[in-house]
Amino acid sequence: MTPANARLARLRGGIPAVEVGARGIESVARNAGCTRLRAIVISGLTPTEIIKHVFNAEPDIMSPFAMTLSQAYERRLLENGGASLLTAYREKGHLATSEVKISSVADHAPGGGVLARQRRELETQRLLDMKHAGNPLAPNLILNPRLPLALVGVTHAIELDYMVASDDARSYRVGVIKSYADRGGKTDKADIRAACREAAVGTLALRQHLESRGDDPDLAGDRIDMVLRAPGSFVPRLFASMRAESEMASLVRTLSTAPADLDEVEQLVPAGxxxxxxxxxxxxxxxxxxxCKEHCALWERCRAQALAAGQPIILGDAAAEQLAAAGSITRALDLLDGRGRPPDNRAEAALATELRAAALLLDRIANG
Structure with missing residues (x-):
């Protein structure tokens, strides 16, 4: 066990480590200001594991129907050597009829054991090196690639859905498969952003691989691919070469936010x-x-703490923004009613005026 792994094991306190994956790292970027989530993920745990092992409760997870649908759709696209996925690319003209080289990393080293996971990682790196060396035998599609991603000095392994590249491309784009129905402009934008960030995690891992080989990390680019499904069917809807520059930027910002290294994580935990x-x-x-409910199993506990502290976020995002100057619901009520200490600053004074004006307007509407 390396010194870093020994330190992580001490932080976990006997809870078995899990692979947080691209989705777990993406969840940190959704809430970059959450020190709790960030520290848990860095240590090799997830909120779900904390709920189960620390609080002895059942986590609020994806519904069985949604989970079955997601797994079935991904399996449909990747089975038979990724034939359905290849067809989607060829029909859209993103791969030529001659670009049919596919390598399934999962088939190369199946299983969940340590040795199998290591073999998948080495095979992925070998295939990437083929492409970056200009080898014409490099695959056009790599299914279920596995790469290490260094996060604040701690290495996390991530397994992606796939990577894709034409013969003349210098590197690969990361692709993500989601069972969301493509409803055009009505598709939930939060779901789309989350999927793009998840693929961007893979792009960061690809950049780190390039850098480790002495190659230009910019070869990885800032574009990702996403496959949704047609409503009411398993027909794939391919969105290729989507720009994910902002998602990449948010991930990079997240990686630089405290706790920014293992030392800072350890400082959050009292000795012993x-x-x-x-x-x-x-x-x-x-x-x-x-x-938070969308991605974190700890959301109910954090909400309870926010409620106990009277944080305005309990009333929603709009209220949190409007009451930011007060800092708490109790203080906002004091400013409204003129109780307690006078406004501490101009921001509180302005908020007090706005709250009283809103209260008068509401009273007129209610009482005529």
Whole structure:
């Protein structure tokens, strides 16, 4: 065990490490201000594992129907050597009829054991090196590639859906498969952004691989591919070469946010304790947001803490923004009613005026 792994094991306090994956790292970027989520992920855990092992509760997970649909759709695209995925690219003209080279990393080293995972990682790196060396035998599609991603000095392995490249491309684009129905402009934009960020995690790993080989990391580019499904069917809808520059930027910002290294994570944990102690988890600062339910199993606990502290976010994003000057619901009510200490600054004074004006307007509407 390396020194870093030993330190991580101490932080986990006996809870088995899990692979947080691209989705887990993407969730950190959704809420970059949440120190709690960031520290948990860096240590090799997920909120779901914390709920199960620390709080002895059942996590609020994806519905069985949604999980089955997602798994079936991904399996449909990647089975038979990725034939359906290849067809989608050829029909859109993104791969020529002669560009049919496919390599399934999962088939090369199946299984969940340590040795199998290491073999998948080495095979992915070998295929990438073929492409970057200009080898014409490099595959056009790499299914289920696996790469390491260094996050604040800690290496996390991520397994992606696929990578794609034409014969004349210098490197690969990362692709992500989602079972969301493509409803055009009505598709949930938050889902699309999350999928793009998830693919961008893979792009960061690809950049790190290029850099480790002495190649230009910019070969990885800032574009990703996404496959949704047609409503009411498993027919794939391909969105190729989507620009993910902003998603890449948000990930890079997230990686530079404190805690920015393992030392800072350890400073969050009192001596002699670990993440296995619920008191440790509860004392690490969180950043509850109304969309936390979409991606974090700890959302109910963080919401309860926000409610106990009277944080305006409990009333929604708009209220949190409008009451930011007060800092808490209790203080906002004091400013409204003129109780307690006078406004501390001009921002509080302006908020007090706005709240009283809104209260008068509401009273006129209610009482005529």
């Amino acid at each position: 304790t670990s993440f296995a102690d619920p008191r440790v988890i509860n004392q690490i600062p969180n950043n509850y947001r109304s969309n």
